[in-house]
Amino acid sequence: MSNLSQRDAFWNRIYELAKEDKNIIIVSADMGAPALDRIRTDLASQFINVGIAEQNAITIAAGLSMTGKKVFVYAIAPFITLRCLEQIRVEGAMMKMPITVVGVGAGFGYEDSGPTHHLTEDIAVMRSMPDVVIHSTSDNVMASAFADMSCKMKVTNYVRLDRLVFPDIYGKDSDFSSGLSVLKEGKDAFILSTGSMTHSALEAAERLKKKNIDIGVVDVYTLPINAPLLLKAIKGVKKLVTLEEHFLPGGFGSAVCEVLADNGLLIPVKRLGLPIEKGYCYQYGGREIIRGFYGVDAEGIDKQITAFLK
Amino acid sequence: MSSLITKLGKKAYQIRKEMLDMCIKAGTGHVTSSLSCIDILVSLYYGNIMRHDPKNPKWEGRDRFILSKGQASPALYTILADLGYFDKKDLEGFAQKGGRFGVHLQYDVPGVEITAGSLGHGLGVAAGIALGAKMNRDLYLTFVLLGDGECYEGSVWETAMFASHNRLNNLIAIVDRNYLCVTDFTENLIRLEPMEEKWLSFGWNVQRIDGHSFDELLCTLNTVRSRRSDMPLMIIADTFKGEGVECITNIPLWHGMAPKGKEAEICRIDLERRYNYE
Numbered sequence: 001m002s003n004l005s006q007r008d009a010f011w012n013r014i015y016e017l018a019k020e021d022k023n024i025i026i027v028s029a030d031m032g033a034p035a036l037d038r039i040r041t042d043l044a045s046q047f048i049n050v051g052i053a054e055q056n057a058i059t060i061a062a063g064l065s066m067t068g069k070k071v072f073v074y075a076i077a078p079f080i081t082l083r084c085l086e087q088i089r090v091e092g093a094m095m096k097m098p099i100t101v102v103g104v105g106a107g108f109g110y111e112d113s114g115p116t117h118h119l120t121e122d123i124a125v126m127r128s129m130p131d132v133v134i135h136s137t138s139d140n141v142m143a144s145a146f147a148d149m150s151c152k153m154k155v156t157n158y159v160r161l162d163r164l165v166f167p168d169i170y171g172k173d174s175d176f177s178s179g180l181s182v183l184k185e186g187k188d189a190f191i192l193s194t195g196s197m198t199h200s201a202l203e204a205a206e207r208l209k210k211k212n213i214d215i216g217v218v219d220v221y222t223l224p225i226n227a228p229l230l231l232k233a234i235k236g237v238k239k240l241v242t243l244e245e246h247f248l249p250g251g252f253g254s255a256v257c258e259v260l261a262d263n264g265l266l267i268p269v270k271r272l273g274l275p276i277e278k279g280y281c282y283q284y285g286g287r288e289i290i291r292g293f294y295g296v297d298a299e300g301i302d303k304q305i306t307a308f309l310k
Numbered sequence: 311m312s313s314l315i316t317k318l319g320k321k322a323y324q325i326r327k328e329m330l331d332m333c334i335k336a337g338t339g340h341v342t343s344s345l346s347c348i349d350i351l352v353s354l355y356y357g358n359i360m361r362h363d364p365k366n367p368k369w370e371g372r373d374r375f376i377l378s379k380g381q382a383s384p385a386l387y388t389i390l391a392d393l394g395y396f397d398k399k400d401l402e403g404f405a406q407k408g409g410r411f412g413v414h415l416q417y418d419v420p421g422v423e424i425t426a427g428s429l430g431h432g433l434g435v436a437a438g439i440a441l442g443a444k445m446n447r448d449l450y451l452t453f454v455l456l457g458d459g460e461c462y463e464g465s466v467w468e469t470a471m472f473a474s475h476n477r478l479n480n481l482i483a484i485v486d487r488n489y490l491c492v493t494d495f496t497e498n499l500i501r502l503e504p505m506e507e508k509w510l511s512f513g514w515n516v517q518r519i520d521g522h523s524f525d526e527l528l529c530t531l532n533t534v535r536s537r538r539s540d541m542p543l544m545i546i547a548d549t550f551k552g553e554g555v556e557c558i559t560n561i562p563l564w565h566g567m568a569p570k571g572k573e574a575e576i577c578r579i580d581l582e583r584r585y586n587y588e
Contacts, residue, residue, distance in 0.1 A: 056468035094425045095417045226522015
C-alpha cells in the first residue's frame with residue numbers, strides 16, 4: 001500500500017465497506033481524489049456533495065446519522081475541523097453523535113499551499129472536547145484500519161490523514177485498538193510521536209544510534225491517550241521527547257505531559273513541535289523546509305534531542 | 311374547524327400560563343421568545359398536524375420536530391409535559407439545582423430531538439434527517455422552527471441551498487418572525503426583509519402567514535403532507551415577541567429573562583386579561 005497516500009488508502013477501504021453496506025454515506029465538501037471519485041461514480045446514492053460549506057456538511061451529517069446512517073464527512077483538514085468547530089461541538093460531541101470527521105492534510109501535507117492549508121492546531125482543539133476521539137494516522141495500513149474502526153465508533157470520531165506518500169510502518173492486519181504502539185525499544189530515552197512525525201522519529205532514532213544514543217519510539221495514534229498503556233511502555237525511562245507537526249500549546253506533547261503529571265511521573269520531557277513564538281510559516285519549497293523553519297527538520301530534531309540527552 | 315380553533319386557543323392560554331409560571335419560579339428562561347412561538351407549537355402538537363406518540367417518543371414513524379431556536383425550550387418543555395412525554399413535576403425543577411433541563415434545549419429529554427441553543431444549526435440537522443428519510447424511503451416529515459434573528463447566521467443559507475437542490479419536499483421550515491433580536495428590531499439591526507424573496511430565490515416554496523392566527527396556521531399546516539411540490543416549504547409566520555403578555559410584548563431588550571417580583575404579577579394579570587378564559 002506504500003505507493004498510496006493515507007487519503008487514498010482510507011477511501012479505498014471505505015469504498016469496499018460502502019459497497020457492502022448501503023448505510024455508509026460520504027458527505028464531501030467538494031473534495032476530489034481517485035478513490036473518492038470511484039465512490040462518487042459507482043456508489044452515487046451514498047455520496048453527497050454539499051459544496052464548499054463545511055458547517056452545513058457537519059449538520060447534514062448529524063441529521064443523516066440520526067436516521068441510522070454511518071456518515072463520513074470529508075474536507076481539507078483545517079476547514080472540516082476549525083471552520084465548523086461549533087457544529088462538531090454541538091451536533092457531534094454534545095449529542096455523542098457517531099459521525100466520522102475525515103480531514104486530509106495533517107501538519108504540512110499541503111506543503112506548497114501556505115498556512116491556511118496547514119493543519120497545526122487541530123489536536124489541541126479537538127482533544128479539548130469530551131466524546132471526540134482523535135485518530136492521528138501514521139501510515140496506510142493504519143489509515144485502512146481506521147476506516148473499519150470508524151464504522152463501529154459510538155461517539156464522534158476525527159480521522160486526520162496525511163496528504164503525502166509515506167512508506168508503511170506496520171505489517172498487514174496490525175491491531176490498532178490499543179491507541180499506541182512501541183515501534184522501537186530504547187535504553188536512553190523514548191520519542192513519543194504522532195502522525196507523519198513517527199517517520200521522522202524512526203529516522204532520528206536510526207541516526208542517533210550512530211552517535212551511541214539508544215532511543216526508543218512510541219507511535220501514539222489515538223487521543224485521548226491510553227494512559228495505562230503509555231505508562232507501561234515508558235516504565236523506567238529517564239527522559240522523554242515528544243514530536244509533532246503541530247503548535248506546541250495544547251498539542252500532542254501537552255497531552256503526554258498531562259498523562260505524566262496526572263500520574264506523578266516527573267521526568268524531564270522535551271516537547272518538539274512548532275514553537276508558537278515562530279508564528280505561521282510563509283515559506284515554500286517542500287515540507288522539510290517548513291519543518292526547518294520551526295526547528296523540526298531532520299537536522300533540527302537530531303540537534304535538539306542530542307542537546308537534551310547530554 | 312371552529313371547535314378545534316377554540317380548543318387550540320384554550321390550550322395556547324394554558325401553555326402560556328404554565329410556561330410563565332415555570333420561568334417565574336426558576337427566575338430565568340427566554341419568556342418572550344417562547345411566547346412568540348407557542349401558537350405555532352400548539353398548532354403542530356394539538357392541531358392534528360404532527361404524527362407523534364408521547365408513549366413512544368422514539369417511534370420510528372414519528373414526524374421529527376427540530377426546535378432550532380433552542381431558547382424557546384420553555385415552550386416546548388411545557389407542551390411535552392402536558393402531552394405526557396414526561397412528568398409535569400419536572401417543569402418545577404426547570405433550570406434549578408437537580409432539575410432535568412435548563413434554559414436551552416437538551417437532546418436527552420423525551421420528545422426532544424436535538425441539543426440546541428447555538429443558532430444556525432437546526433435547519434442543517436433537519437435537512438440531514440429529511441435526506442436520510444428519503445434514502446430510507448420513510449414517509450415522515452421533518453419540521454424545523456427557526457427564529458428570525460437566526461437567519462443572520464450564514465449556515466442557515468448554506469442549508470437553504472442544499473435543501474432545495476436536493477428537493478427535500480419532506481422538510482417543513484417555519485420562521486418565528488417576531489421582528490426582534492436581543493437589542494433591537496431586526497429591520498434596524500440588519501434588514502432581514504424581504505424574507506419571502508430571499509427564500510424563494512434559494513429555491514423554496516414560501517408561504518407567509520399570521521403566526522398567531524390558528525385559522526391561518528391550520529390552513530397552511532393541514533396541507534403539508536399532500537403538497538404537490540418537490541421543494542422544501544418555508545412558512546414565514548409573523549408573530550410578536552411576548553405575545554399574550556402585553557407588558558413585555560414587542561419591547562427591545564426584553565430578551566432571555568423571566569419577569570420578577572411585581573413585574574411577574576403584572577405579567578400574570580396581562581395574560582388573564584388577554585385570554586379571559588377563567
